[in-house]
Amino acid sequence: MPLLALRRVSRPSLSPCQGRRTLTGSLLSARGITKRYGRVLALAPASIDVEPGDALALIGPNGAGKSTLLSILARALQPSAGSIETPAGAVPRVGWVPQRPSHYQRLSPRENLELFARLELVPDAKTVAGRFLALLDLPDDDRLTAELSAGNQQRLNLAVALLAQPDVLLLDEPTASLDPRQRRLLWEVAAQVRGRGGAVVFATQNLEELERFATRVAVLVGGELVFDGSLAEFHTAPEADVFA
Amino acid sequence: MRTVALLLAKDLRTLRRSPVLLASLVVYPLVFAALVGAVVRYASDRPAIAFVDLDRLPETLTVGGQSFDVPAVLDQVNESAELVPMEEDEADRKLSNGEVDAEIVVPRGFASRLRGMAESPQLVLKTARGGFSTRVEQQTQALVYELNRRLQDAYIKANLEYVRLIVDGGSGTFLGNDFDVVGLARAGEMLAEIERTTSDPTVAERARELSTFVRQATLALGASGDSLRATANPIELEVDTEAGRSWLLSAQLQAYALALTLAFICVLLAAAAIASERDENVIGRLARGLVRLRDLVAAKVLLAVVAAVALGVVIALVFGILASVFDVTGGEPWPRLPLLVLGLVAAGAAFGAFGVLVGVIAREARTAVLVAFLVALPLVLLGLLPAGTVEAARWISKAFPFAHAVDFFQASLYDNDPWATLWRQAAWLGGLALVFGAAARLGMRRFVA
Numbered sequence: 001m002p003l004l005a006l007r008r009v010s011r012p013s014l015s016p017c018q019g020r021r022t023l024t025g026s027l028l029s030a031r032g033i034t035k036r037y038g039r040v041l042a043l044a045p046a047s048i049d050v051e052p053g054d055a056l057a058l059i060g061p062n063g064a065g066k067s068t069l070l071s072i073l074a075r076a077l078q079p080s081a082g083s084i085e086t087p088a089g090a091v092p093r094v095g096w097v098p099q100r101p102s103h104y105q106r107l108s109p110r111e112n113l114e115l116f117a118r119l120e121l122v123p124d125a126k127t128v129a130g131r132f133l134a135l136l137d138l139p140d141d142d143r144l145t146a147e148l149s150a151g152n153q154q155r156l157n158l159a160v161a162l163l164a165q166p167d168v169l170l171l172d173e174p175t176a177s178l179d180p181r182q183r184r185l186l187w188e189v190a191a192q193v194r195g196r197g198g199a200v201v202f203a204t205q206n207l208e209e210l211e212r213f214a215t216r217v218a219v220l221v222g223g224e225l226v227f228d229g230s231l232a233e234f235h236t237a238p239e240a241d242v243f244a
Numbered sequence: 245m246r247t248v249a250l251l252l253a254k255d256l257r258t259l260r261r262s263p264v265l266l267a268s269l270v271v272y273p274l275v276f277a278a279l280v281g282a283v284v285r286y287a288s289d290r291p292a293i294a295f296v297d298l299d300r301l302p303e304t305l306t307v308g309g310q311s312f313d314v315p316a317v318l319d320q321v322n323e324s325a326e327l328v329p330m331e332e333d334e335a336d337r338k339l340s341n342g343e344v345d346a347e348i349v350v351p352r353g354f355a356s357r358l359r360g361m362a363e364s365p366q367l368v369l370k371t372a373r374g375g376f377s378t379r380v381e382q383q384t385q386a387l388v389y390e391l392n393r394r395l396q397d398a399y400i401k402a403n404l405e406y407v408r409l410i411v412d413g414g415s416g417t418f419l420g421n422d423f424d425v426v427g428l429a430r431a432g433e434m435l436a437e438i439e440r441t442t443s444d445p446t447v448a449e450r451a452r453e454l455s456t457f458v459r460q461a462t463l464a465l466g467a468s469g470d471s472l473r474a475t476a477n478p479i480e481l482e483v484d485t486e487a488g489r490s491w492l493l494s495a496q497l498q499a500y501a502l503a504l505t506l507a508f509i510c511v512l513l514a515a516a517a518i519a520s521e522r523d524e525n526v527i528g529r530l531a532r533g534l535v536r537l538r539d540l541v542a543a544k545v546l547l548a549v550v551a552a553v554a555l556g557v558v559i560a561l562v563f564g565i566l567a568s569v570f571d572v573t574g575g576e577p578w579p580r581l582p583l584l585v586l587g588l589v590a591a592g593a594a595f596g597a598f599g600v601l602v603g604v605i606a607r608e609a610r611t612a613v614l615v616a617f618l619v620a621l622p623l624v625l626l627g628l629l630p631a632g633t634v635e636a637a638r639w640i641s642k643a644f645p646f647a648h649a650v651d652f653f654q655a656s657l658y659d660n661d662p663w664a665t666l667w668r669q670a671a672w673l674g675g676l677a678l679v680f681g682a683a684a685r686l687g688m689r690r691f692v693a
Contacts, residue, residue, distance in 0.1 A: 076528030078693050096532065102525040106258040118250050119534040144261075160529070 026051055026085075027092045027168050027199050028073055033082030035068050035223075042068045045082060046225040048218060050168055054199040055190070057214035064220040066203035067099055070170045073201065074098075095166030095193075099173050099203075101153045102160070105146035109138045109156050112145060113163065120164040132159040136185065150177035158186060162193075169193045171202035175209065187213055247535045251543035255517055256550065269509050270555060291345040293384070294335035295327040299354040307358050307398050317394070325387060339370060346371045346384060358395070400472045407468050428465070432458040498563045499653035502556050502584075504624060506591050507646050509555060510548035511620045512613055514599025517544045518684070519612035527691045537688040541600050541681055548596020549589055556588035557581075560657075583656035583666065590673035591652065594645035597680035604687035648672040 026049040035043040043065040050056060050073070058066045071077035073084060074096035086092060096102075103112045113129035122128050133140045136155040139148070145156060154177050161169065169190060175183045190200045190213070204210055210217065210231075217234040219227035227239035234240055259266060295318070305312040318327055328344065335347045349368040357365035369384050409416045413427020426434075432455055439451040521527050521540065531537060564578060602619055606612035626637045627646035641647045648669045655665035 071528060074528070075532045076692065078689075094532070096529065098525065098528065100525050102529045104254065104258070104524055104526065106261055107254065111254075111257070115250060115254055116529075116534075119247060119530070 025087045027054075027087070028094070029085040030069075030073060031083050031085060033069070033072050033079040033084065035065070035072065035077070036080045041223050043072070043079075043220075044222075044224040046220075047082075048225065048228055050199050050201055052197050052199055053194055054201070054216055055194060055214050056199065056201045056216045056218060057210045058201065058203040058218050058220060059205070059210060060220035063222075065223040066220055067172050068223075069220065069225075070096070070172050070201065070203055071098070073168075074170050092167035092198075093164050095161035095164060095169045097154075097158050097161045097169070097171045097174050099176070101145075101157045103145060103153075103156055106144055108142060109133060109145055109148070109152075109159075110140055112156060113159055116160045117163050122163055128163065132162060135159070135162075135189070137182075151179060151182055154178055155182060155186075158189065162189065166193060167198040169198065169200045171200065173203050173205065175204075175206065183209075247539050248543045248546060251535065251540065252546050252550070255543065255547045259513075259547075269513070270505075270558075272508065292326045292328060292343070294338055294344045294347040295329045296332045296335045296347060296349040297329065298332065298352050299350045301350060301355055305355055305358070307395060307402075312394070312398070317391070325384070336370075346381075348384065348387075400469075403472060404469050407465050411462055411465050428458050428462045432462070496654065498560070498657060499650045500628070501563075502559055502588070502653045503591065503627070503646055503649040505555050505559060506552045506588070506595050506649060507620050507624050508617070510552050510592050510595035511599035511602065512616045513551055514544045514548045514596040515603035515606065515612040515616035516609050517547055518600045518603035519606055519609040522607055522691055523609045527688075531692045537692070538685050541597075541684050541688060544600045544603075545593055545596040545677065545681060548599060549592035552592025552595065553585060553588045556592075557585065560584055580657050583662070584653065586670070587649070587652040587656050587666075587673075590670050590677070591645055591649035593677040594649070594673040594680065597677045597684060598645065600684040601680045601687065604684050604690070607690075642672075643676075645673055645676050648676070 028050040030046060030048045032045040032047055033043065034041075034045045046065075046069065048056075048069075058069060060066055068077065072079045074094055075084065076096060076098070104115070107115065110129050110133060113132055114125045117125035117128050130140070132138070136159045138152060138156055138159060145153060148156070154174065158171075158174065171186075171190070174186055178186060187209075190202075194200055200213075202209075202213075214231050216230055217227065218225060219234075219237075219239040221239075227234065227237055229237065301314050303314055305314055327348070330338070332349065335344065335349075338344045339347045347370040349370070351366065351368060354365045354367075357363055367388060369381065371381060406416065408414075409425045409427065411428050413425050413430045415422065415424050417423070435451045435455045435458060439448050439455065442448050442451065518540070521530070527540070530540060535543075560581060564581075599616055602616045603609075603612040606615045623641070623644045624646050626641040627644070627650060629637050629641075638647075651665060652669035652673065655662035655669070659665060
C-alpha cells in the first residue's frame with residue numbers, strides 16, 4: 001500500500017457556454033488615463049487596449065502604477081483624467097481581483113459569494129455560490145472568512161470576481177499567497193476566461209508566470225507606461241531588464 | 245432598494261455575530277442616560293450659592309410677632325440651591341473663579357429693617373456673567389419669592405392679630421408701644437347698656453346707630469383673614485408631589501434615555517459600519533456598478549434606523565411596564581407607542597446620517613468609533629444644558645439631532661396636544677438626516693478617488 005496516493009478529483013469548470021457573448025474589437029480601451037494623488041503623479045497619461053484572448057502582463061517595480069492602472073480598468077478607482085472605452089453594444093463584464101482581499105471578513109465564504117452574486121444580479125445565487133466554492137476548493141462551513149488562510153482568502157477573492165462570468169479578468173499579483181497547486185488552479189480558471197473569448201490582465205513580479213502565461217507585456221516605470229508589446233517583442237526590448 | 249436591503253441584511257448578520265458588542269451598545273447608553281439624567285437634575289436644580297451674612301442673623305428672628313427659625317429656613321432653601329455660608333472676601337473670590345455660581349449677601353441692618361416692617365429690606369445677589377447666571381437668577385428669584393411668601397404669612401398673622409384685638413379687645417404692641425383696646429365686642433355690649441339705661445332718646449338713637457356699625461364692622465373684620473390672604477397671594481400654587489410620575493419614570497428621563505441611547509448607538513454604529521466597508525476593501529468592488537454610493541450611505545442610515553427602533557421600543561416597553569407595575573399616572577406609554585416609533589425612525593435616520601458622515605471623514609473603523617464617541621459626547625451634553633443657561637449652546641445644539649429627538653420623544657409620549665411639536669421636530673430631524681446624508685455621499689467620493 002503506497003504511503004501517498006494521488007487522488008484525482010473532478011473539478012467543476014467555468015463552462016465555456018456560460019456567459020459566452022460575441023464581443024467585437026477591443027474589450028477595454030484606456031485612453032490617456034492619468035491618476036494624481038495631490039501633487040504625486042501615480043499614473044502618467046496611459047493608453048492601452050485589452051483585446052480578446054489577451055493574457056496581458058503588467059510588470060514594473062513596486063510603486064510603478066500597476067495596481068492603479070488595474071483599479072482604474074476595473075472602475076474601482078476614478079482616473080484624474082482620461083477615459084475607459086468599451087465596444088458599442090454589449091459592454092464587457094469585468095472581474096477584478098485586487099491585491100488585498102476585497103470581501104467581508106465577518107461572513108463565511110458562502111455568505112460572501114451569495115451576497116456578491118445577488119449584487120451582481122446572478123440568478124440562483126445559492127447554486128452559483130456552491131459551484132464556485134467547489135470550483136476553487138473553498139471551505140463550505142460556518143467558519144468566517146477572517147479565520148481562513150491567506151491562500152483561501154485569495155481564492156475567495158478570485159471566486160467573487162468570477163461570479164459575473166467576466167469577459168475581462170483583472171488580477172493584481174494574484175498568486176502572491178497561493179501554493180503551487182492553487183496557482184495552477186488559478187491559471188486554469190484564467191485560461192477558461194480567455195478560452196471563451198475573454199482576456200486576462202495580470203500584474204506580476206513573477207518572471208516565471210510572465211513567461212508561462214503572458215501573451216502580451218506592458219511595462220510601467222514610475223507611473224509611466226514605457227512598453228506595450230508581445231512577449232516576443234518584450235524579450236528583445238530594452239525594457240525587459242526592468243527587474244534586473 | 246434591493247441593494248440597500250442586501251447590504252442591510254449583511255450588516256445585521258455581522259452585528260448579530262458580536263453579542264458582546266451588541267450587549268454593551270445597549271447597556272452603556274442606558275447607564276449613561278441614568279447618570280447624566282441625575283447629573284442634569286441636580287446640576288440644574290441646585291446651583292452652588294455663597295451665603296454671606298453681614299448682619300449676623302440670629303438663630304430666631306421675630307417679625308410681626310412671628311418667630312422664624314433662621315437655620316430651618318436656610319435648610320429649606322438648601323433643597324433648591326446649595327447655600328454655602330462664607331465670608332464676603334472668600335465668596336467674591338470663589339464667584340470670580342467659578343467655584344460658586346452666585347453669591348447672596350445679607351447686608352448689615354437687614355434684620356432690624358425686617359422687624360420694623362416699615363420698609364423692604366434688600367438681599368444682594370451677585371452672579372457671574374454668562375454661563376449659568378440666568379439660571380441662578382431664576383433660582384434666587386424663586387428663593388426670594390419663597391422667603392417673601394413666608395414673611396407674608398407672618399405679616400398676615402400679625403395683622404390678623406391686630407384685627408383680633410379690634411374685634412375682641414385686649415393688650416397689644418405696635419412699633420414698641422404697648423396699648424389696650426376695648427374691642428368691638430365689648431364696645432357693642434357697652435352701647436347696648438347705654439341704649440338700655442339712657443333716658444335721653446337722642447343718646448339712645450345714636451347708641452343704636454353705633455351698635456349697628458359695631459355689628460357690621462365685626463362681621464366685616466371676621467372675613468378679613470381670607471381677604472388678606474387673597475390679596476397677598478392672588479394665585480396660590482398647591483404642590484402635590486404624589487400626583488405625578490416619580491422622577492425615575494419621568495417623561496424627561498425617558499426622553500433623555502431614548503435620545504442618549506440613539507445618539508451613541510446610531511452614530512457609532514453608522515460610523516463604524518461605513519468605515520469598515522473601507523477597512524474590508526470592498527468599496528471599490530461595490531462602487532464598480534454593483535452599488536451606488538448613495539445606496540451605500542442609505543444602507544448604513546437604515547441600519548441605524550433599525551437599531552434605533554429596536555432599542556427604542558425595548559426602552560419604551562421597560563419604562564411602560566415599570567409605570568404600569570408601580571401604577572404611575574401622568575403619561576400615556578401604550579397608546580402613544582406608534583408615535584414614538586415614528587420619532588425613533590426620524591431620530592435614527594438623523595443620528596445615522598451624522599454617523600455615516602463621521603465614518604466617511606474618519607475613513608478607518610477604529611478611528612471612526614473613537615471620533616464618533618468624541619463628537620457625540622459634547623453634542624449630547626450641549627443638548628442637555630437647560631434652556632436659558634448658555635444661549636449659544638442652544639443654537640449649536642439645534643444643528644444636531646439630540647435636542648430635537650428629546651423634544652419629539654417627550655411630546656410623543658406625554659403632551660396632551662403633541663402635533664405641533666411633533667411636526668416641527670420631525671421636520672428638523674428629517675432635514676438634518678438629508679443634510680448629513682448628502683454631505684456623507686459627497687465625502688464618499690474620496691473612497692473611490
